[in-house]
Amino acid sequence: MSINLGSVAGAQWDQVPTVAAVVLVTTALLALFGRRLNVLLAGDESATALGVDVNRLRAVLLVLSALLTGTVIAVAGRIGFVGLMIPHLVRLTTGADHRRLLPLTALLGRDGAEDHAAVSDAVDRCGVRPFADRDYASLSGGERQRVLLARALAQDPQLLVLDELTNHLDIRARFELLDLIRATGVTTLAVLHDLDLAARLCDHLVVLHEGTVVAAGPVLEVLTPGALAAVFGVRARTERHADGVVRITYEAQPLARCHQRNRSGAVADQRACRE
Structure with a gap:
């Protein structure tokens, strides 16, 4: 489950200096490009006319973003849900200036106590606590479906959209999953x-x-x-x-x-x- 939800439970202290260095350097470099990113908002032609090498800027941003993401994933695992609401809220409240948008998003996008409580509650509701320290790839089909459902419930959804949720499950796992879904009380749209x-x-x-x-x-x-x-x-x-x-x-x-x-x-x- 750690690899699916994202967790630092399996990280070692000797990894911290490397990860911290990469995160700090790439974040700082991304912030330095804030002014040029602002120019890109006017469009490629306008940015080029103002002296910005659009292709080079995008290539540099892609490399920095990939390096930052890859470093974090190497330690925490794939993050199943990326909170895109924070950048939008920051943009609405402070404007589209990337010199403010990037650092504020990094500060406000951190997990809080409520986030950890929501994840813990979802884990308990779906009965996947025993799988918390196991690799997602080692889980059975039914166990994986429970973990995916826990990931969705951790986001406090008003609607669950499920596509062929019982594929490749044995009969007992099917009924257990269906009973679990009905017990959530969340409106469900299923194919x-x-x-x-x-x-x-x-x-x-x-x-x-x-x-x-x-x-x-x-x-x-x-x-x-x-x-x-x-x-x-x-x-x-x-x-x-x-x-x-x-x-x-x-x-x-x-x-x-x-x-x-x-x-x-x-x-x-x-x-x-x-x-």
Whole structure:
């Protein structure tokens, strides 16, 4: 998890002088280019007319930024979330002068007590505390998904956007992850191809077919026998059981006749799709 979230837990004291020297020197050099960066705001042509070698300036900035970023990542690991709000807020309050923008962003962008508390809370909520000292690459698929969810929750989101969140997970890991997501209480927008998981997890469904929305609404109103046959090519019915969970029951011969005809190139029999 350290390599994914960024951590200095694995750093050694003998690394500090090298890292500090690189960070101080590159930050100071970037600040020195503040005036030229201001000129770039007027556009490349205007900057060139004012005597700024635009290509050379960009090349120098790229090298300095890469050196600074590479040094930090070598010690702290990849940072999963970069707080871009600080530069924007500083620009809104103090103006676009890079001579002020760069040093103020460096000072205000540091992690505070609230940031550490948010990360700790997310780690505990997702149950990934035992993985805190492990390399991200050593985690299983389910463990990685938990770590990624913790990373998202640490940002105190109002909306979670998840794409195929259960891919490559075994059945237990799938249910554990789904229960964890529902327990967060955060509004979630998820892309799923697994109908059973969609029926179990979601309160509201939007069904897409060939790039078009064909149905939207509560689960039982959307996953009707007709829709399951016409869109997904299966004969099934959806119902809410006594335990409150919505489940899909497939017929003994689940392939819908209309789907078979479509795949062979013939025109679909819509009456068969509605059966």
